[in-house]
Amino acid sequence: MVRRKGYIFVLSTTLILCFIVMIFTAVSQSSVMTNTTESKKNSVIVIDCGHGGEDPGAVGVNNVYESDVNLSFGLKFNDILKLNGYDTVLTRNDKNDIADKSLDTIAKRKKSDMYKRLDIYNSSLKNVAISIHQNIFPAKSCSGTQVFYSKQNPLSKVLADNITTSVVSNLQNDNERISKESNGIFLLDNAKVPAIIVECGFLSNENETYLLCDKEYQKKFSYCLFQGLMNSNL
Ligand SMILES: [Zn+2]
Structure with a gap:
């Protein structure tokens, strides 16, 4: 034994x-x-979660702050990109904005925040900028994703169209919006790299706000962003 x-x-x-x-x-x-x-991976994905700090963005149903919702989406999208081997840069990864706090008015601080974000977009020609926002509209029935693209770089429209297609086919079959060229959106009008803004949905719509605040929906939506990116070969 x-x-x-x-x-x-x-x-x-x-x-x-x-x-x-x-x-x-x-x-x-x-x-x-x-x-x-x-x-x-040739591209570096700049994830720009809109607003933050003293700028909450839109304030929706149940006092939901757009800045918080944008951050939740952005962090989930970042996780998916990292898992798939992408290099990413977040313009912010917490509740704060990136404004120059030494400036004495909100307007000046907001302007500095936007310029700093633009500097991050244009910091490398490898960058692809995806800005995440939520919409709001007086007509409470409005819902659905809307993507805007920069006219400075033709790949912006390709990316916007592919993300719209992915979101509509996977999550919003009745969404008939098509992507729109930016006219007067500072970051898109001045970006040198492919750049889009994704308005994920409407915080003025009660049902959609419920979805936009749901972690599982945020993950599914982030996969749509990822699929759109893949289909654009970026
Ligand atoms: Zn916004």
């Missing part, structure tokens, strides 16, 4: 060691695969 126990001990130890080696090899391989995937 002692011998047999010794044999079992050696066998068990060997199996445990083999298992550890297998796990280690698998982890090494997966990190190599991740690196390989990363190196294949």
